[in-house]
Amino acid sequence: MSLPLTGVTVVALEQAVAAPLATRHLADLGARVVKVERPDGGDFAREYDRSVGGLASHFVWLNRGKESITLDLKTPGGRAVLADLVASADVFVQNLSPGAAARLGFGARELRERQPGLVTVDLSGYGSGGPYQDKRAYDMLIQCETGLASVTGSPERPAKTGVPTSDIAAGMYALTGTLAALVGRAATGLGSAVEISMFEATAEWLGHQLHHTQGTGVQPERAGLSHPGIAPYDAYPTADGHELLIGIQNDREWARFADGFLGRPELADDPQWATNVARVRRRRLVDALVAGRTATMTAAEAVKRLDELAIASARLNDVTDLLRHPQLAARDRWRPVATPVGEVRGLLPPFGFAGVELPMGPVPALGEQTEPVLRSLGYPPERIAALRAAGALGGRGAPAA
Numbered sequence: 001m002s003l004p005l006t007g008v009t010v011v012a013l014e015q016a017v018a019a020p021l022a023t024r025h026l027a028d029l030g031a032r033v034v035k036v037e038r039p040d041g042g043d044f045a046r047e048y049d050r051s052v053g054g055l056a057s058h059f060v061w062l063n064r065g066k067e068s069i070t071l072d073l074k075t076p077g078g079r080a081v082l083a084d085l086v087a088s089a090d091v092f093v094q095n096l097s098p099g100a101a102a103r104l105g106f107g108a109r110e111l112r113e114r115q116p117g118l119v120t121v122d123l124s125g126y127g128s129g130g131p132y133q134d135k136r137a138y139d140m141l142i143q144c145e146t147g148l149a150s151v152t153g154s155p156e157r158p159a160k161t162g163v164p165t166s167d168i169a170a171g172m173y174a175l176t177g178t179l180a181a182l183v184g185r186a187a188t189g190l191g192s193a194v195e196i197s198m199f200e201a202t203a204e205w206l207g208h209q210l211h212h213t214q215g216t217g218v219q220p221e222r223a224g225l226s227h228p229g230i231a232p233y234d235a236y237p238t239a240d241g242h243e244l245l246i247g248i249q250n251d252r253e254w255a256r257f258a259d260g261f262l263g264r265p266e267l268a269d270d271p272q273w274a275t276n277v278a279r280v281r282r283r284r285l286v287d288a289l290v291a292g293r294t295a296t297m298t299a300a301e302a303v304k305r306l307d308e309l310a311i312a313s314a315r316l317n318d319v320t321d322l323l324r325h326p327q328l329a330a331r332d333r334w335r336p337v338a339t340p341v342g343e344v345r346g347l348l349p350p351f352g353f354a355g356v357e358l359p360m361g362p363v364p365a366l367g368e369q370t371e372p373v374l375r376s377l378g379y380p381p382e383r384i385a386a387l388r389a390a391g392a393l394g395g396r397g398a399p400a401a
Helices: 018-028 057-062 076-087 108-114 139-146 165-188 198-216 251-260 276-281 283-294 299-308 319-323 326-330 370-376 381-389
Strands: 009-013 032-037 066-070 091-094 119-124 193-197 233-237 243-247 312-315 334-337 344-347
Touching (some): 018 032, 032 076, 066 370, 091 165, 108 119, 139 165, 139 198, 165 193, 243 283, 243 299, 299 312, 370 381
Parallel strands (some): 009 091, 032 066, 119 193
Antiparallel strands (some): 243 312, 334 344
């Protein structure tokens, strides 16, 4: 079985997180992804940090399996090369600042008038139209503007999430929209103009909190690791200094938990404890009771007993624990990924297909494939040399053959 997107070419005028996440998954699925970068530093995510042997962690995460080409789109030559690239593509993805792609001549409407079969994917902070359409947007700002930060953190202080949730939400909806557009094109021969707003993607992810507030008029409380509507549902101490997350989802689970873990079978029938509504009203007492029991056991002992009772639990791990997690090891989820500074470990994509090994392509150096890509478009060496001399390509890339 071949990869699902074998034969699909994606040209990406992208930076940061949202669009690169979408196109990395397209590459994971077998698409050829040509990443167009500025000659003067490229995707600014390359400069976020130096934590992966001198490379940026965001860039290594989001850009494996792509071909990097440098183009100065302020020059006529750079724009001409991009036009040729897009003409050879099935999908064009961009997340430049609002209006920038259109000003360069690569707006969705113009492209699809020339190329009706093209799928265009535009990602922005707030979408086209509306009073915020020209407002610059970054992940933390969108988390705050949507109210996501207002329901995240401790009761004392709101917080943004520990990963770029708004960027990831937009990137995943861009991936979904692209795949749907390709399915539609297979049936009709016509492409689509897909538009993704970080603001709207994050608003969708507010989900039950949004509907809760709409239905009650009450702002949800920040609860840290707890849950405002379920008890017990929190982190509890163990005898060996770890914290253990326990979540009871229904009253049948509570009955098993009260008897088999707490050693208090009478609490399964006591009206002050037997229902979730009652337990939420007595949350402090419930949490104190659970913590008193977990504190007498090691984390391993508590997890073993909870698993025997089919009660959901998890350790409060850190990222180092994830790197050595036995579940990832047992399922053979790690693969070597080549980078300009040597191999690193990368996680296989969460989706998989029976009998198919998804590619874990290399992370490209800035402009590494510039001239090979141009040669694949049929450019002769003298034209490549002329483009370089004119400054359209910057100073990087393999020498022309």
